[in-house]
Amino acid sequence: MKDGYYISAFVCINELQNIMNIKLRHDQTIALWRCDNGYIELVRYWELERLSGYKHHARALYNMEAFDKLLDYLLGKEGLRRSDVLAIWGTEEVETDTMYRDFFAYTGIAFHNIAHLLTTLFYGNTDPFKDTILLMALDAGPDSQFEKNAYELDYYSGGIVQDGSLQIFKIESPARLWSCAAKKLGLQEGTLMALASATRTKYFSDISRFKHLKFTSQEARSSASYIIDDLYNKIFSITSDEIGKKCSLFDPAFSDIENRMSMLMKMVSDISVSILFQNIDSICMTYGIETRSTTLGMAGGFALNCPINSAILKKYKFKAYQIPPCASDTGIAMGIGLAAFYPFIKSGLCQVDISNAYYGDPIRDLDGAVNRYKDVIKSVDSVGTDEIVSDIIDKTAIVWLSGNAEVGPRALGSRSIIGDPRQMRTKGLLNAIKKREWWRPVAPMILENEGYNYFFDFCRSPNMLLNFNVKQNVVSSIPAVLHFDYTARAQTVSEISNVDIWKLLQEFQKRTGVAVLCNTSLNDIGEPIVNTIEEAIVFALHKGMDAVYCNGNIRINLVIDQNTLGVSAPLRNHHFFHVPDGVDSNAVIKKLNPFGLNVREVTYYFDNPNIFHDYSLQDKEGAEYVRSETNTYLGKYPTGLNR
Template sequence: MGDGHYISAYCHVDALDHHYGIALRHDHNISLWRKNGGDVELIQVWELERFSGEKHHLRAFRDNTHFWTFVADRLRPLGLDTTDIVGVWGTPGINSVSASGGDYWRRFEEFPQHSLAHLFSALMLDKSIFDTETIVALAMDGGPDSVEDEASQRKPYYVGALVKNGKMSLFPVASTAPLWALMRQRYGLKEGSLMALAGACKAVLPLAVDDPPLIIRRRDFEKADRWFKGVTRQVEDTLSSTSGSEIRGDPLFTRKENEAAVIARLIQQKTISQTKQILAKIIDENDVTPQNTYLAMSGGLALNCPLNTALMKQFEFKGFLAPPCVNDSGLSLGLGLMRFFADEPDFRFRLSSPYLGSNGTDNLSDVIKDPTFSLHIEDISHPELETILSDLLDGPIVWFQGQAEIGPRALGHRSLLADPRDITSRDRLNRIKQRQWWRPVAPLVLDEFSKDWFEESFPSPYMLHAFQVKADKAALVPAICHLDGTARVQTLTMETNPELHEILNAFHRATGVPMLCNTSLNDRSEPILNSISAALDFALSKELSVIYADGMRIQLGAFQHHDKTATNKRARRHFKPMEEPLSAGDVHRLNPLGFSREELVLMRQIPKLRHVDHTAPGTAPRLQRLLSKLRHSFGKQPDFQFIDMYHDLQGSNTLEEALGNRQAEPVCCEADNG
C-alpha cells in the first residue's frame, strides 16, 4: 500500500434502493486517511446525517457519481480533489480511483465484516497499545449488515478478541443488544432513554426471571423473542395485581413508563451479569491479569455507560479503549484500520482527538449577512473570559466550535452549555430539546477534578461511563445528577480541548465547581447541527440569547419576528437533502415488473434473493408468494425498512426452491442498536 490519501466508506450504493428509501445500512459514514510511510493519520470522518439532516442517515447513494460528488464537496475545503484519493474500500459499487483491495477482511471471514469493523475501531485506537500490551475486546451490537459480506447471517454475529503484544485471537461472544432492540420496538424509546428511565423510575416489582438465552447467532433470536415476551407478560400481570405490599409503582410516571422501567432495569441487570461472565471466562481460560490488561468495547452496546463502568470496576482493568463513535457511525474508522492492518501490520496510528468531523457547512462571515439572521443580531464581538462566565450564569448558551466531534454524543464542539448548580438548567435544557422531564444532562468536568466529585472515577473522555456523584457534592450540582444519583461523565483535558478547558477552569475559580452541563446541539429527531446558520436558527427558535460560533460571541434578540417553524422545516433550510429520485423511465428500466417497495425490500434484505433476476416475468408471482408467507410470520409490519429478516436460504438455488423448502423465522430486532 503506497503513500497518499485513502477513503474507507460505510455506505450503500444502489439506484432503486436510493429511489425507494430502502435501507441496508444505517448511520452511513466515510473516513478520510493519509498514509506516510508507516504512519497513518485520520484526517476527517463525515457522518452523512450531519449533511443530509436525516437522523441515522439510511438512504443509499444513487450511483457512483452521486457518491464521488459528495466526497468532492468534502475534499474541496481541505485543498484536495478526487484525483488525490489513492484507494477506497468498504462499500460495493464504488469505483476506486485505484484498486480497492476488497479481501482485507476475509482473513477473519469466520466473523461478519460488520462486527470485525466494530472490533478494529476499538482495538487499534492506539496501535502502540495493541503492539505492546494485553487487550480483551468485545464487539457487541444488534447484528451485522450483509451489504458486502453476504454470508454474515450464517456466522456468529458478535466477536471477542484477546491481544497479547500484537498477537490476536478471535472468538464468538454473546450480546444482549437484541433485547434492547426489542425494548425499543415495544416502547418507542431509544436504548439510552430506556436506561435513563430505568434509573429515574422507582417502581418496585418482585420478579423471578430466568437468565435470557445467549444470543450469538441468527437462530438464537427466536429464543430471545420468546424470553422477552414472557418477561413482558409477567410484568404486565404483576402490575395488574392489586395485592402484595412489595408491588409499588412510581406515581410520577405513567403505567407504561413503570412497566418499561422495570423491564429495562431487569435487562440492564442481565446485560451486566452476562457480560461479566463472558469476561471472567476469557480471563480464566487465558491466564489474563486484568490489572495489566486493557478492556476494549465497541458496537452499539458500548454506549451503555453503566455496563462499561461496572466492567471496569469489577475487573480493575488497566485502561479502557473505545472510540467516540462506538456505534455504526464508527464503522468506516474500523474498516480503515482493518485494511491498514491487513496490508501493513506494523503501521502506526493513534486517535488523539474526538474532533475529527467537518468544520461545518458554512462560515460566519456569510451567515451574518443573511437577512434571515441580520435582523436578530444585536452584537458580534470577540468575547472576554468574564463575558463567557456571565453568559453561562445567565442561562444555556449555544457553543459551536471548530471541527465537529465524531460519534453520537456532543463532546463540546456542538453543544448546549449551562450552569450545573441550578436544577432549572436541566429542566430548561430538556424543554429546549423537547425531551422527557426525567432525562439527565451530562457533566463536562475537568479531568483533574473528576475524582473529587465522582465515586471511583477514571478518565471518560468520550462520555462512555457513569459514576456515582459523591454524597457531599450532589447538592452542589443538582442539574447533572440523575434521579438515581449517577451522572454520565465526560472528562476534559487541556490537550483535548484547550479553549473549553480554560473556560472550565475559569468557571471553577468563580464558583468552586469544575464542570458544566453539556448536551448536544439539536432538537428532537434531529442530528447534531453542523452549520452556523442551523445553530442560529435553533437559538432563535428556542429564544436563546447568546451563541458562540468559531470564537465569536453573537447576541440575539427580536425573537418575536423569527419564524419558529418545526424541526423538519429547519432541516430543509440548513441541510442538503441527498435525494436524487429516478425518472419514471429509469424506474421502469430498473424495475420493469413493477415490484412494490415492500417486495423490493424483501429482495434486498435476504442476500440469497439479491441475485434472483427480478426482471424475469416469472419472478413476480413467486416473490409475492414468499412475501405472503413472511407477512404471516411477521404479523402486521408497516415497513420492513431498517429490519434484518433472519431467514436461512442457504442451499436454495432458485426463488422457487426457497419458497418450497424454507419457513420464515420471526423478526426479532432491528439490524443494529447503535
C-alpha cells in the same frame, strides 16, 4: 502503503433503494485518510446525517454520479480533488479492492462486526500489540452489503491481544435485546437506557430462567424476541392489585407505562450484564488473562451503554479501557479504513493515531455566515471566557460551537448546549428546548483533575461513556446533572482533550466553586447534531436563544423574532440524496419493481442477497418468491423490517 489520500465509505448506492427509501445501512459515514511516510492520519470523518439532516442517515445515493458529486463536494472542502484519492473501500459499487475484508475472512465472522472490533483495538492506542487487551464488538448484527452471506456467518467477535498477536473469536452480544426492546416499546435504545435507572420500580423475577438462551449470531434474534415478549406480556399484564406483590410499588413521579417500561429495561440490563460477565470470564479462563493488568476494549452500539460499561470496570478492575466515541455504526467507516491499513500496521510499516473525538467538520466561513444572516444579527462581539460564564449564569443555557465537530452520537463540547448545573430548572429548560421527556438526564462536563472530588470510582471519561456515583456532599451543588439514582454520565475534560471547554470550566469553577457544567447535544428532537455555524444560528432563532458562542471567543447576538419561534429547522444538504432532476420516479419504480412489491418486501430482497441471488424483481416468479419469503420472515419476526 503508498503515501497519499484514501477513502473508506459506509454508504449505499442504488436507484430503487434511493427512490423507495430502502434502509440497509444506517449511520452512514465517509472517512478521509492520509498516509505520509508510514504515519496514517484520520484527516476528516463525515457522518452523513450531519450533512443531510436525516437522523441516523440510512438513505441510499441514487447512482454513481450522485456519489461522485458528494465525494467531490467533501474533498473540495479539504482542498482536494478525486484524483488525489488512491483507493476507496467499503461500498461495492465504488471500492477499488476488497483485500481489507479478505484479510479477516478466516475468522468466519461478518466483516461489519470486525470493523467495530478494529475501532476499539486502535482507538487511543498507537501500539496495541505491545499491550494485553480484551476486546468485545457488541452490535445487534451485520449488514449484508459486505458479504452476500453475512447472515450465515458468526455475528459477534471478541479478541485478545497478547504477546504481540491478535486472536479473534466469536462471542455473545446482548445488543439485540436492546434493539428488540426499542421496536417493541417505540423508544430509542439511549432513551431506554436512561429510563431503566430513572424509576425505583422493580419487577420481582429471576433472570436465571433465561440462562439457557444463546446470543451468538442468528440465535440472538430469536432469544431476544422471546425474552422481550415474555417480559412485556408479564409486566404489562400486572393488575393494580398485583402492584406491590409481583413488583415494587410504582414511582408516583412517572406514568403507569413509564414504570412498566422501566421495570422491563432493568431486567434487560441485568440480563445484558450477565451475558457480558460470562464473555469476560470465559475469555480470561481460556487465555489466562488477569484483568488488572489488561486493557478492556469495546465497540458496537451496545458500548454506548454507560451504566453497563461502568459495571464491567467496577467488577473486573481493568487497568484501562478504550471505547471509541463512534462505537455505534457511525464507526464502521473508520473500521473499514483500519482493516485496509491493518497488515501494514501489524508489520510495523505504518502507525495510526486516533486519540480524540474531534474529526468532524471545522467551523468554516464565519464571516460569510454572519453576512448571510445579517438581517437577524444585532452584533458580533469578541468576548472573554469570563463574559461567557456570566452569560451562562444569567441565561441558564447557551448555544456553543467550538473547533472540529465531534464524531459519534454524543456532543462532547464542540456542538453543545451548555448550562448552569447548580439549578434544577436548567435540566427542565434543556429538556424543553430539545422537546425531550422531563426525566431525561443531562450530562455533566467536569474538569478531569476534579473528578475525584465529585464521584466515587472516578476515572477518565473524555467521551462520556461511563456512569459515576455522585458523592453526597456535592449533590446539592449540581442537581441538574444527577440521575434519579444519584449517578451521572460524565465527560471529563482536560486542557489536552478540549481546551476551550477546559477554559470555560476553569472560569466557572473560579466564579462559583463548581467544576461542572451541563452539556447536552445541540439538536432538536429527531434531528442530527448541528454541524455548521448557520445551522446553529437557525437553531437559536427557533428556540428563542439570543446568542451563539463560537470558538470560545466570539458571541453572535441575535434578533429574536416571534414568527420564528418553534419552527423546525430545514433539512441541510439533502439534495445529494434526492432523485436527480429530470428523473421520473414512478417510471423508475415501474421499470425496476414492476410487480409492486412494498417497502418491506423490497427491503427484505436487497437485505438477503444470499437468498435471492438467483431471483429478479423484474420477473413475476421472482417477485412472488420475494413476497412469500418476506411474509414468512415477518410471521416469525413481526418488527424485523421496521427501520
